[in-house]
Amino acid sequence: MDFDEMDDMKEARERARTFAEKYFTEELAESADRDEKFPMDLVEISRKEKILDFSNPWKILVSIEELCRRDPGLGISVTITAFGSENLMLFGSDYLKEHYMNSVLEGKKTMGLGVTEAGGGSDVSSVRTEAKKEGDHYVLNGGKMFISNGQIADFFVVLARTSPPPSPEKRHRGLSTFVVESSAPGFTANKLHGKLGVRATNTAELIFDNVKVPEQNLIGEEGKGFYYIMTFFNISRIYVAAQGLGIAQGALDRMMEFAKNSTNLANEGDLKEEIHFAIAEVATRIEAARNITYKAASYLFNFNPNPVVTSMAKYYAAETAVFAAKKALEITGLTGITSKLERVYRDSKILEIWEGTSEVEKLIISRMMTKNQGGN
Amino acid sequence: MEEEYGILENTVRDFSAKFIENNALKIENEGINETLIRSLAEQGFLSMAYQQGVGKAIDMKAFALILENLAKTSPSVAVKVLLTNLFLTLATEESILNEVSSGSKSGTVVLSELLGGYSPKERLAINGNRIQGKKEFVVDSDASFIITLVDSGELVLLKSGFSKDAKHKRLGFRGLDFSTISVNSDNFDVIAKNGLVELRNAYSRMAIPIAAIAIGIAEGSISKAVEYAKVRMAFNHYLKDFQPIAFNLSSNLAELSMLKQYLSYIVGLEKNSTEALFLKTRSMEAAKEISKNALQTHGGYGYLEDFGVEKFYRDSMALSILFYNEEKEMEQLSEYVFDSKAGFV
Ligand SMILES: Cc1cc2nc3c(=O)[nH]c(=O)nc-3n(C[C@H](O)[C@H](O)[C@H](O)COP(=O)(O)OP(=O)(O)OC[C@H]3O[C@@H](n4cnc5c(N)ncnc54)[C@H](O)[C@@H]3O)c2cc1C
Numbered sequence: 181m182d183f184d185e186m187d188d189m190k191e192a193r194e195r196a197r198t199f200a201e202k203y204f205t206e207e208l209a210e211s212a213d214r215d216e217k218f219p220m221d222l223v224e225i226s227r228k229e230k231i232l233d234f235s236n237p238w239k240i241l242v243s244i245e246e247l248c249r250r251d252p253g254l255g256i257s258v259t260i261t262a263f264g265s266e267n268l269m270l271f272g273s274d275y276l277k278e279h280y281m282n283s284v285l286e287g288k289k290t291m292g293l294g295v296t297e298a299g300g301g302s303d304v305s306s307v308r309t310e311a312k313k314e315g316d317h318y319v320l321n322g323g324k325m326f327i328s329n330g331q332i333a334d335f336f337v338v339l340a341r342t343s344p345p346p347s348p349e350k351r352h353r354g355l356s357t358f359v360v361e362s363s364a365p366g367f368t369a370n371k372l373h374g375k376l377g378v379r380a381t382n383t384a385e386l387i388f389d390n391v392k393v394p395e396q397n398l399i400g401e402e403g404k405g406f407y408y409i410m411t412f413f414n415i416s417r418i419y420v421a422a423q424g425l426g427i428a429q430g431a432l433d434r435m436m437e438f439a440k441n442s443t444n445l446a447n448e449g450d451l452k453e454e455i456h457f458a459i460a461e462v463a464t465r466i467e468a469a470r471n472i473t474y475k476a477a478s479y480l481f482n483f484n485p486n487p488v489v490t491s492m493a494k495y496y497a498a499e500t501a502v503f504a505a506k507k508a509l510e511i512t513g514l515t516g517i518t519s520k521l522e523r524v525y526r527d528s529k530i531l532e533i534w535e536g537t538s539e540v541e542k543l544i545i546s547r548m549m550t551k552n553q554g555g556n
Numbered sequence: 557m558e559e560e561y562g563i564l565e566n567t568v569r570d571f572s573a574k575f576i577e578n579n580a581l582k583i584e585n586e587g588i589n590e591t592l593i594r595s596l597a598e599q600g601f602l603s604m605a606y607q608q609g610v611g612k613a614i615d616m617k618a619f620a621l622i623l624e625n626l627a628k629t630s631p632s633v634a635v636k637v638l639l640t641n642l643f644l645t646l647a648t649e650e651s652i653l654n655e656v657s658s659g660s661k662s663g664t665v666v667l668s669e670l671l672g673g674y675s676p677k678e679r680l681a682i683n684g685n686r687i688q689g690k691k692e693f694v695v696d697s698d699a700s701f702i703i704t705l706v707d708s709g710e711l712v713l714l715k716s717g718f719s720k721d722a723k724h725k726r727l728g729f730r731g732l733d734f735s736t737i738s739v740n741s742d743n744f745d746v747i748a749k750n751g752l753v754e755l756r757n758a759y760s761r762m763a764i765p766i767a768a769i770a771i772g773i774a775e776g777s778i779s780k781a782v783e784y785a786k787v788r789m790a791f792n793h794y795l796k797d798f799q800p801i802a803f804n805l806s807s808n809l810a811e812l813s814m815l816k817q818y819l820s821y822i823v824g825l826e827k828n829s830t831e832a833l834f835l836k837t838r839s840m841e842a843a844k845e846i847s848k849n850a851l852q853t854h855g856g857y858g859y860l861e862d863f864g865v866e867k868f869y870r871d872s873m874a875l876s877i878l879f880y881n882e883e884k885e886m887e888q889l890s891e892y893v894f895d896s897k898a899g900f901v
Pocket residue numbers: 292293294295296297298299300301302303325326327328329375378383530533534535536537538539540543788789790791795798800801852853854855856857859
């Protein structure tokens with residue numbers, strides 16, 4: 181067993197770190213947060229500099245970590261423009277790959293994923309948006325809530341009901357996924373204002389009012405949407421875990437900086453133990469979270485995904501990010517609360533909510549384990 | 557007597573319902589306006605520390621009730637009331653006391669020297685008959701009068717000759733300004749030569765009121781979560797039906813209820829400084845933990861300001877930094893516990 185990072189991971193990490201140091205200025209991070217403005221110019225630069233190398237998922241993972249370490253809002257904005265693309269990669273036709281996915285991976289287009297609805301996010305099978313087949317197209321009616329890139333994406337992967345569930349217990353059947361263009365007549369995106377954190381990211385409510393979707397935009401087979409989305413989450417949750425590692429590491433950086441500059445000494449040159457303990461606790465949790473995340477990633481990137489370990493990674497890394505941001509603020513007090521740490525504290529909380537709340541991840545872990553479907 | 561407190565509690569609740577509840581978001585985004593300040597004054601909330609004929613002794617139980625109930629809807633308003641009364645306990649000039657307690661002018665107190673992580677980058681010094689320099693970390697920096705320490709250790713009351721400078725980032729209490737102030741003033745009073753001691757004493761006397769704000773924050777957030785869990789469904793069940801949600805919120809409420817009972821008990825004690833610290837430290841933790849649970853119970857909606865729960869998450873942390881110094885207050889508590897200096901290495 182080798183815990184050393186591969187050379188290309190190290191190189192990607194270094195590149196992302198240098199990029200973030202250069203472009204993620206506090207001024208930009210602060211204005212994007214204050215004005216709730218998506219940093220499109222920054223995204224363009226990151227695309228030009230090919231900060232995300234889609235040919236190597238390990239490189240993506242460590243890049244997300246480094247970018248979020250510097251600033252979660254900007255880091256996530258830069259790395260979320262291809263959100264949902266794995267659905268096309270795994271289940272899309274050649275047409276969908278060529279017509280939609282490639283342009284996203286080449287950095288020419290932006291996409292998003294529309295699963296959550298106003299009536300429910302955790303319970304994915306409660307989707308009410310309907311897609312009715314009419315001739316050579318589907319007609320979409322309904323809406324989606326909290327959709328990242330909602331106002332800026334060129335198209336979305338959308339989960340909709342194409343046939344009624346066979347029984348109330350089998351509501352996950354009869355769902356399908358489509359590529360829906362934001363330029364289609366009947367499509368509206370309303371920006372959601374006033375988020376606690378990640379305010380640089382763009383979040384919107386989507387409304388579909390008789391939106392025509394060509395039949396070739398159906399992803400994979402009709403009725404398999406729920407399965408596709410769950411498969412997708414088993415990939416994306418690893419990247420959310422990477423966001424968590426980055427955020428936690430960034431908070432730890434601030435704690436270390438504070439400790440080094442601290443006048444908070446017990447004896448000459450020796451920090452008080454409360455600070456030592458806080459640093460040790462955060463650092464240990466980050467190490468543990470990183471090990472679970474890399475293990476989950478290793479399973480996945482070797483085409484042997486392990487949803488239990490993936491959910492453990494997402495749940496634990498998210499909680500680690502929130503824990504680290506809280507500890508960092510508590511230790512740094514007035515210095516911290518008037519620094520960018522206050523933003524990090526607000527940003528971190530989203531990780532326990534999106535792409536499966538911590539509660540949902542725990543349910544997945546224990547349900548699959550009790551059915552002997554994963555884990556160790 | 558108990559009946560009077562009951563009436564007071566209802567008065568504050570009615571006041572909150574009438575003046576704050578529907579404006580809570582506006583207060584966060586636009587600040588506390590003059591009409592609200594006047595209404596707070598009319599109710600006597602701004603003059604708990606200054607009632608003519610009664611002197612400066614605060615009825616702690618009444619004050620705690622007011623702060624707790626205001627914090628349930630707007631922690632910013634509760635902090636405004638706290639700072640105003642803290643100001644009144646320190647200021648001496650009759651005309652200023654009248655102006656501030658009537659809401660026609662406002663006063664605040666800078667506590668930064670007492671707080672954790674404080675390292676001044678700016679200086680504020682008395683030069684002859686002027687005070688010059690800057691003071692960071694002024695909560696409610698819009699105030700007409702400011703009480704602050706100067707570098708040479710005196711506690712001074714600035715009456716004019718200061719203005720807002722750089723704004724600080726605001727995690728919490730967004731209804732109040734939080735900035736550095738620039739000072740060039742010859743219009744000030746020295747309130748105490750040994751300012752730090754005076755300031756620390758005044759701050760210590762506010763331990764119960766500060767705890768009451770923490771309790772109010774926790775109550776405000778949990779009541780939203782309980783209501784939400786009754787109506788929101790997931791997987792064909794109300795959220796309240798799921799054990800983790802029901803058990804967490806219930807155990808949060810159990811803790812809160814004990815904190816409230818403890819508060820009522822200690823305000824009746826003749827001496828209660830240790831107990832006040834016990835209460836403050838536990839209330840701070842409870843506010844942070846409970847507001848986090850409340851936000852989480854709301855799922856994605858908890859993350860949006862419209863649902864009025866994320867502010868409690870921010871404010872509980874802000875309270876625990878701007879009105880609590882965990883290290884120092886735990887050291888103080890340890891000293892009580894061990895009967896000698898403890899917990900300093
Ligand atoms: C900023 C932001 C960006 C987002 N981006 C996207 C996006 O791009 N695409 C997208 O599709 N969605 C997105 N979401 C939605 C997000 O994934 C959902 O908010 C999340 O899945 C939770 O769903 P909900 O908000 O409906 O909460 P609910 O499902 O209503 O859950 C409320 C609470 O109940 C708990 N709960 C639910 N069921 C159970 C149970 N059985 N046992 C115990 N507890 C339970 C939950 O954990 C949560 O704490 C985003 C959300 C936000 C805030």
